Amino acid sequence: xxxxxxxxxxxxxxxxxxxxxxxxxxxxxxxxxxxxxxxxxxxxxxxxxxxxxxxxxxxxxxxxxxxxxxxxxxxxxxxxxxxxxxxxxxxxxxxxxxxxxxxxxxxxxxxxxxxxxxxxxxxxxxxxxxxxxxxxxxxxxxxxxxxxxxxxxxxxxxxxxxxxxxxxxxxxxxxxxxxxxxxxxxxxxxxxxxxxxxxxxxxxxxxxxxxxxxxxxxxxxxxxxxxxxxxxxxxxxxxxxxxxxxxxxxxxxxxxxxxxxxxxxxxxxxx
Amino acid sequence: xxxxxxxxxxxxxxxxxxxxxxxxxxxxxxxxxxxxxxxxxxxxxxxxxxxxxxxxxxxxxxxxxxxxxxxxxxxxxxxxxxxxxxxxxxxxxxxxxxxxxxxxxxxxxxxxxxxxxxxxxxxxxxxxxxxxxxxxxxxxxxxxxxxxxxxxxxxxxxxxxxxxxxxxxxxxxxxxxxxxxxxxxxxxxxxxxxxxxxxxxxxxxxxxxxxxxxxxxxxxxxxxxxxxxxxxxxxxxxxxxxxxxxxxxxxxxxxxxxxxxxxxxxxxxxx
Numbered sequence: 001x002x003x004x005x006x007x008x009x010x011x012x013x014x015x016x017x018x019x020x021x022x023x024x025x026x027x028x029x030x031x032x033x034x035x036x037x038x039x040x041x042x043x044x045x046x047x048x049x050x051x052x053x054x055x056x057x058x059x060x061x062x063x064x065x066x067x068x069x070x071x072x073x074x075x076x077x078x079x080x081x082x083x084x085x086x087x088x089x090x091x092x093x094x095x096x097x098x099x100x101x102x103x104x105x106x107x108x109x110x111x112x113x114x115x116x117x118x119x120x121x122x123x124x125x126x127x128x129x130x131x132x133x134x135x136x137x138x139x140x141x142x143x144x145x146x147x148x149x150x151x152x153x154x155x156x157x158x159x160x161x162x163x164x165x166x167x168x169x170x171x172x173x174x175x176x177x178x179x180x181x182x183x184x185x186x187x188x189x190x191x192x193x194x195x196x197x198x199x200x201x202x203x204x205x206x207x208x209x210x211x212x213x214x215x216x217x218x219x220x221x222x223x224x225x226x227x228x229x230x231x232x233x234x235x236x237x238x239x240x241x242x243x244x245x246x247x248x249x250x251x252x253x254x255x256x257x258x259x260x261x262x263x264x265x266x267x268x269x270x271x
Numbered sequence: 272x273x274x275x276x277x278x279x280x281x282x283x284x285x286x287x288x289x290x291x292x293x294x295x296x297x298x299x300x301x302x303x304x305x306x307x308x309x310x311x312x313x314x315x316x317x318x319x320x321x322x323x324x325x326x327x328x329x330x331x332x333x334x335x336x337x338x339x340x341x342x343x344x345x346x347x348x349x350x351x352x353x354x355x356x357x358x359x360x361x362x363x364x365x366x367x368x369x370x371x372x373x374x375x376x377x378x379x380x381x382x383x384x385x386x387x388x389x390x391x392x393x394x395x396x397x398x399x400x401x402x403x404x405x406x407x408x409x410x411x412x413x414x415x416x417x418x419x420x421x422x423x424x425x426x427x428x429x430x431x432x433x434x435x436x437x438x439x440x441x442x443x444x445x446x447x448x449x450x451x452x453x454x455x456x457x458x459x460x461x462x463x464x465x466x467x468x469x470x471x472x473x474x475x476x477x478x479x480x481x482x483x484x485x486x487x488x489x490x491x492x493x494x495x496x497x498x499x500x501x502x503x504x505x506x507x508x509x510x511x512x513x514x515x516x517x518x519x520x521x522x523x524x525x526x527x528x529x530x531x532x533x534x535x536x537x538x539x540x541x542x
Contacts, residue, residue: 137526142516163523170518205537245413245536247441252434255408255529258522262530265516266476 005057005079009087013078017054017088017100023154030103032156033088034168036095039161040066042169043101049169050075052100056085059096066097090158103156104169108147108182111172112189116144118264119191119218123179123232125152125253127224132163133254134221139167141261143219147174149182183235191218193236196260197227198250200241204263207240213267219260224253276328276350280358284349288325288359288371294425301374303427304359305439307366310432311337313440314372320440321346323371327356330367337368361429374427375440379418379453382443383460387415389535390462390489394450394503396423396524398495403434404525405492410438412532414490418445418453454506462489464507467531468498469521471512475534478511484538490531495524 006014019025020033031051034043043049044066053070055077060067070077085094112119120138125131131153138146148155155161155175161168177185186193192215194207207213220236222228233239242256251259277285290296291304302322305314314320315337324341326348331338341348356365383390391409396402402424409417419426426432426446432439448456457464463486465478478484491507493499504510513527522530 133523133526136519136523139517140513140515140519140522140526165520165523167517167519205540208537242411242533243536244411245540246410246438248407248411248438249436251411251529252404252407252436252525254523255404255411255525258526258529259533262513265514266479269476269516 005081006084007081009084014080014084014088017052017098020100021090021158023157026154026156031100032103032161033090033158034099034101034161035089035091035097037063037066037097038166040070040097040099042166043099044069044073046104046169048102049104050099051102053077054080054085054088054098054100056080056082056096063097091162104173105155105175106172108174108177108185111145111147111174112185114144115189115216117216117268118143118261119186120146120257120261121149121182121218121220122147122152123149123220123228124223125221128153128157128159129163130224130253131155132160134257135160135164135173136167137254137258138261139170141258141265143171143261145172145174147177147182149179150176151179179232180235186218191216193218193220195220195222195228195233195236195239196242196256197222197233197239198241199227200239202238202240203243204240204260205243207238208263208267212238213264217264219257219264221253221257276352277355278352280355285351285355285359288323288369291371292361292429294428297425297427302371303374303432304361304429305370305372305432306360306362306368308334308337308368309437311341311368311370313437314370315340315344317375317440319373320375321370322373324348325351325356325359325369325371327351327353327367334368362433375444376426376446377443379445379448379456382416382418382445383456385415386460386487388487388539389414389532390457391417391528391532392420392453392489392491393418393423394420394491394499395494396492399424399428399430400434401495401524402426403431405528406431406435406444407438408525408529409532410441412529412536414442414532416443416445418448420450420453421447422450450503451506457489462487464489464491466491466493466499466504466507466510467513467527468493468504468510469512470498471510473509473511474514475511475531476514478509479534479538483509484535488535490528490535492524492528
């Protein structure tokens, strides 16, 4: 069990963890924060994934197995007061467990080495909640790699981590390549590059019927508000739009991604 | 143009509008709030849809066409200070236009009269943002009616209105029927009733391959956290699950709904 309870926000460990709410500090430390028992379990499943665990007395009583597993993994367990936990956590109702995790992303080359057949690229995605939901959906649809380009939100942002519901820990995530450097690498891996955009000249149904989705595919998803810029649309193999059958002007990014990725999963599995 | 600017939160008109943030007052007045120029346009497109329009001086200068159209529609235009607008609006950056709208929902019988072939039912959906996103997705996928059962969130909740991105105004929305009263009405309309639930015994691919989705269908979507209760699952024709190909535990409700509704749209359109 954890020793003395930390009750001061000025404690150096608490201060260090609080700083991880900011991207610059996350990058410097190669660490990020993830809340709740599920996140702790996911981090523990990765060698060296859990760097430090903040708990409250109540959470320790509720999850003795996780506290024990953290200690066995060599991660310091630090008990803090409810107020400190509320300061550290980014949710309104923190669950009393806050994991300091080591970065989990991998280099692009390593992610593409097993020649994945379904890759998800987030280009210019700025809303962390949307990005996390796309990551979760990509995982569910069987996408084998997710790439966040340099123009996208940081996947280690607290809101993104929460919205990913653990998927950040499940599949190789690549962070930060420029789109123009990414394109040739995806092509070399044999991937057809499809951009999802409301301005696409082909509908998703047409892409399915034409057999396009049976190929190994990298799907590129863009910004919530204004789609993908021309410098991206000009360099992909096809721009595909999810058809709008009713009167909605557009789809939410994560729902459009779900429809595209599941269409690929179905086509590639030959059903 | 609007006359004298209202600067007091104690103004009776401002107080009346503020109360509409609460469901009980919305129900009593049959009115709800919708923010931004798109919402004003949508409300104006429905006879009697716009009851009152709050504006700021800046928004009036930016949208003279909307102010004029509101006045022509007979809706009082009330200019308020930036502080009052911030008080009234539920977003961090209000766009200076706030419409007081009349309820747009229709009775179940009227919504089912044209014998719709694709109906969306929100049962036990509690998160207003999720509910609004499902409504937007249903509109995009060509669902002809959306039903919010009595156990679901109020579609006139501000977050739901925003997340629907105008779709609340686009298609017949039914509010408040009990699920057990709804079921026989859907059957009488010739609809096959499918529940989307992770515990389903049939996968969506199996439902597509078996031709199930070509039939007129009512899709039932449930709670984000714990799915649909047995009293619902026991009374639908089939429980269908979106397959999870990767390691995600589940899908977000709105993304699961997108995959199901677009699968129906594709099957029904015979592509």
